[in-house]
Amino acid sequence: MTEFALETSTGITIIILFGVFWVAFGYWLGRKNRSHEDFALAGRNVGFAFAAATAMATWVTSNTTLVAPQLTYQFGIWGMIGYSFAALGLILFAPMAKRIKELLPNGYTSGDFVRLRYGNLAWLVFIIISVVYAFGWLISLGMAGGILLESLSGLDYHIGMTTILTICVGYTLFGGMRAVIATDFIQALIIIVGVSFIAYWLIDNVGLSSIHSNLTAEHPQLLDLLFPAAVMFLFNNIFFGLGEIFHSNVWWSRALSFKKNVAYKAYLTGGLLWLPIPIVTGFIALAAPQLGIFPPSPDMIGPTVAAAVLGKAGAIVVFIIIFSALASSLDSLLAATSDLVTQDIFHKRLKPKASDKTLMRFNRSCILGLGILTWLLCLPRIATLGALLNFAGAFVASTIWPILLGLYQRRLTGGYAAAAMAFGTLFGMLGYFAIGFYVAALTSCAVSGLICLVGIIRSDKKFDWNQLDEGEQVHAD
Amino acid sequence: MTIQKNCFNYRYILLVLCFLSVLPTTTLASPLKLSGPDSVVKEGYFTVSVSTTAAAELNRVTIEVASDSEFSENTKQFPALGDFKDISLTGFSNGSYYLRARAEDAKNQTYLSNTIEITVKHYPLWQALTLFFIGLVIFITLVATLLLLHRQWIHSKHHKHHD
Incomplete structure (x- = not known):
């Protein structure tokens, strides 16, 4: 019989305690929501400390705590350094967030921007990419929750996955964006303190020199800076991260919910705070x-080594850190995706005259619906975490250039933006299947960039930025 | 004559018995089977799986890795975690490696599995560096474009403000 780091009853107790706390906290915060804008964007009034914490905590996902050590184990030094470069996504999004807040003072979603800037065709391609990515990420997070509980405490995958989804759907449903950001703040503190504690304990007990000696003698490839597969993986991973952040409504809705002049500093600080975390977890x-x-x-x-070095106390710390990392990403994704569906599809396409209450009700139903759909898709364990994520790289990297140029450059038109995203994705997928995951995001970004360049050279139109401001759109009851 | 014939038979029987004792009984009777990647490994990491046909549970599964099929040179041992039967190994340089599994039953009887050969051949460095530099060029272009456009916007904003 397998010996687990934690007893199943301990795992369940921690989950129940955290679950009750988060849901009650979400309910308490949700009482302050008076309008749909309060629910979806926390009243557009989030200050610097919460803003930086939510940016950092949301980007610390199950991947940072599970995949960063995995890549280090497989690719050595480059694995952890390369993974930490994903912080560039947050850092480079900082100036863009400032621009977004300025261009779309009344905007709600990234889909809003693409529709107004590029028109319906590009919007359609963008929504398909967003939905594929959002579900890929939601499923990977739900699955990671089940796998984590199973590997650390022996709790059945389905029970663990269901419990984590129920908790996150619960507090997001009650508290909306306000609850997501407040819980992210606490989860960020738990992650930073916990990860630092594990790294310190590991260095103190095992020792840097003995780790280095062992690797030099037994696994020199892991210390090789010219490790071919690791060198190939580096920029692909960077473009994947950039694509994830540039296009996703998770980051746009945050930029729009922050107070004026906070977004730039918050994303920059969040990125710099995030940078060392994969190095520590990878180490x-x-x-x-x-x-x-x-x-x-x-x-x-990652969890196995931490549990082995730190014993039962370490296993509990690891359990809480990864649970916090999962929850902070899952709640953000649920809130941002339901905002996207509510605003871009329901409000803009189906019910343009929907009242504030109707929008809020629909948004809540969406969170619940997304939670149920994710749960159904997580049930059969359709793919491995790595496979799910790498496949999404081909999709999201195609949006990097259209989003960047769309925010600053007036000449890129909707037709070229749609073609850049569609063909970028197509060629990225071809690269994924024909060559390997090392090239999916890189190819997608390169093809999309070339099409955008042709679009700018050939275009003689100039977009009027005023078209982006739709003004106040919600109809009061 | 009769005596001679008997002696001959005795030697034969002895020979057969010696042959039977030399036979790799652990391999024939071994309930362990080791399987690994069929194709050439290009990343230096791979997972091997140990399966067992015995009803009795086998413990202390260890994978032995050597650079020769006799396991006489550079033999390294990698213990499996808990009673998991899959083992993920990493950090291998170019070369051929021979692997076999070793396990014990409750009576401390040791069993050896079949031997498998795994070839590690990393991607050529030129291929990796080509991708690296393509990525680097796109990344620098992207960052330069972002900073340039953002700077232009800030300048135009200040300019409008002063006007």
């Missing part, structure tokens, strides 16, 4: 050979 994996730990699956390496 844990380098100690595995020294400790004689060779896991059945590489994505189990």
Whole structure:
């Protein structure tokens, strides 16, 4: 029988305690929501501390805590350094967030921007990409929750996955964006303190020099800076991260919910705070050979090493950190995706005269619906986490250039933007299947960039930025 | 004559017995089976799986890796985690590696699995560096475009403000 780091009853107790706390906190925060704008964008009044914390905590996903150690175990030094470069997404989004807040003072979503800037065809391509990505991420988070609970406490995958989804849907449903940001703040503190604690304990107990000696003697490839697969993975990972952040409504809705002049500093600080986290979580994996730990699956390496070094107390810390990381991303994604559906499809396409109350009710139904759909898709464990994420890279990297140029450049038209996203995705997928995941996001970004360049050279039209401001749109009861 | 014939038979039987004792009984009777990647490994990491046909549970599964099929040179041992039967190994340089699994039953009887050969051949460095530099050029172009456009916008904003 497998020995688990935690007893199943301990795992369940932690989950119940956290679950009750988060849902009650979400309910308490939700009482302050008076309008749909309050619910979806926290009244557009989020200050710097909460803004920076939510940017950092949302970007610390299950991938940062599970996949960063996995990549370090597989690619060595480059794995953790390369993964930490995903912080560039947040850092480069900082100036764009300032521009977004200025261009769309009354905007709600990234879909809003694409529709107004590029028209319906580009909007349609963009929504397809957004939905594929959002579901890929939602499913990977739901699955990661189930896998985490199963690998650390032996709790059945389906029960663990259902519990984590129920908790996150619960507090997002009650509290909206206000609850998402407030819980993110606490979760960010837990993640920073917990990860630092594990790294300190590991260095103190195992020692840097002994880890280095062991790797030099037994696994020199992991210290090789010219490790071919790792060198190939580097920029693909960066473009994947940039695509995720530039296009996703998770980051746009935050930029729109922050107070004026906060977005730039918040994203920059969030990015700089995030930067060392994959290095710390990744470093844990380098100690595995020294400790004689060779896991059945590489994505189990982080929690396994931490639990082995720190014992039961360590397993509890790891459990809480990863649970916080999962929850902080899952709630953000649920809120941002339901905003996208409510605003871009329901409000703009189906019911333009919908009242504030109707929008709020629809938004809540959407969160619930998304939660149920994610749960259904997570039930059969349709793919591995890595496969799900790498496939999405081909989609999101195609949006990098159209979003960047759309925000600042007036000459790129909707037809070229739509073609850039569609063909970028297509060629990215071809690269994924024909060559490997190393090239999916890179190819997608390169093809999309070339089409945008042709579009700018050939276009003689200039977009009027005033078309982006739709003014106040909500109809009072 | 009769005596001679008997002696001959005795030697034969002895020979057969010796042959049977030399036979790799652990391989024939071994309930362990090791399987790994069929194709050439290009990333230096792979997962091997140990399956067992025995009704009795086998413990202390360890993978032995050597650079020769006799397991006489550079043999390294990688213990499996808990009672998991899959083991993810990493950090291998170019070369051929021979792997077999070793396990024990409740009576401390040791079993060895079949031996598999895994070839590691990393991507050529020129291929990796080509992708790296393509990525680098696109990234620098992207960052330069963003900073340039953002700077232009800030300047035009200040300019309008002063007007």
